[in-house]
Amino acid sequence: MIEAHSLTKRYGERTAVEDLSFTVRPGTVTGFLGPNGAGKSTTMRMLLGLDAPTSGRAVVNGKSYAAHRAPLHEVGAMLEARTVHTGRSAYNHLRVLAATHGISTDRIEEVIDLVGLRAVARKRIGSFSLGMGQRLGIACALLGDPATVMLDEPVNGLDPEGILWIRHLLKGLAAEGRTVLVSSHLMSEMALTAEHLIVIGRGRLIADTSVAEFTARAAGEVVRVRTGEAEKLRGLLTGAGGSVTAQEGGVLSVTGLSSERIGRIAADHGVALAELTPQQASLEEAFMELTRNALEFQAPAAQLVGTGGEGGTE
Numbered sequence: 001m002i003e004a005h006s007l008t009k010r011y012g013e014r015t016a017v018e019d020l021s022f023t024v025r026p027g028t029v030t031g032f033l034g035p036n037g038a039g040k041s042t043t044m045r046m047l048l049g050l051d052a053p054t055s056g057r058a059v060v061n062g063k064s065y066a067a068h069r070a071p072l073h074e075v076g077a078m079l080e081a082r083t084v085h086t087g088r089s090a091y092n093h094l095r096v097l098a099a100t101h102g103i104s105t106d107r108i109e110e111v112i113d114l115v116g117l118r119a120v121a122r123k124r125i126g127s128f129s130l131g132m133g134q135r136l137g138i139a140c141a142l143l144g145d146p147a148t149v150m151l152d153e154p155v156n157g158l159d160p161e162g163i164l165w166i167r168h169l170l171k172g173l174a175a176e177g178r179t180v181l182v183s184s185h186l187m188s189e190m191a192l193t194a195e196h197l198i199v200i201g202r203g204r205l206i207a208d209t210s211v212a213e214f215t216a217r218a219a220g221e222v223v224r225v226r227t228g229e230a231e232k233l234r235g236l237l238t239g240a241g242g243s244v245t246a247q248e249g250g251v252l253s254v255t256g257l258s259s260e261r262i263g264r265i266a267a268d269h270g271v272a273l274a275e276l277t278p279q280q281a282s283l284e285e286a287f288m289e290l291t292r293n294a295l296e297f298q299a300p301a302a303q304l305v306g307t308g309g310e311g312g313t314e
Contacts, residue, residue, distance in 0.1 A: 006056035016042045017203040031194030032183040039203035072144030078137040086126030111139040130157030148179040187284035215286040225252040226275035
């Protein structure tokens with residue numbers, strides 16, 4: 001279990017993390033989300049004892065990271081997969097780590113197979129692609145068979161097969177009763193992988209909740225309605241206080257009225273409905289809505305039109 005108690009980190013006059021408290025429990029994949037500059041990486045570094053908090057404390061499995069006598073058996077972490085000796089082979093890199101904790105060569109072989117690096121295990125890390133480097137970082141995190149796993153942007157550089165692989169891996173680790181904390185900018189992947197979310201912005205907690213509850217919070221109910229009498233129904237729903245947007249094919253997108261209310265209005269006025277579907281915001285839409293005021297860097301709206309998503313780390 002991971003516990004953050006009133007964590008605060010200041011760098012001079014700048015506050016990166018402020019009074020942040022949360023608990024990551026075993027048996028669940030917990031997504032750690034926030035805009036660029038939100039303080040995610042700083043928080044993870046404090047959890048691992050790499051940065052000392054200005055105030056507050058971080059506890060992993062009942063102790064600070066530094067207090068564990070064999071930390072690789074307690075916490076497996078990947079914060080930056082490329083911070084390795086590029087002249088070593090993947091096998092030798094793992095062998096050096098294993099030697100610090102008396103981990104057997106059998107375990108090295110196990111994690112090499114687990115992350116799919118068997119074919120390149122004896123090659124120099126400097127020749128690895130970004131995706132292969134990510135797999136090696138995950139192998140290092142899992143080397144000590146830890147009860148707690150923390151991964152920062154683990155899907156960076158992975159192809160679709162690799163993303164599917166890590167999704168199943170994370171869920172499998174949680175199913176074994178381990179504590180799993182993972183940060184990512186890929187909202188679509190978090191929606192498929194995580195069950196619980198911790199969301200921060202400008203170093204402060206925005207949400208600590210399930211994925212379903214988070215998306216439900218983002219916006220009022222949107223109802224998709226399809227009918228052969230779209231114009232008539234649009235007038236009725238607008239008159240009842242709804243906000244209605246007409247689309248092609250007799251489809252209306254309605255906010256401000258529940259699906260039950262819409263159905264009653266249609267029935268009372270003899271309007272036949274071909275579809276009446278409540279729609280929930282996607283995780284990406286919910287994230288953008290609830291972190292809108294927590295962006296440290298924000299392009300003017302005109303620059304955002306037509307642009308795609310941008311991956312990366314803080």
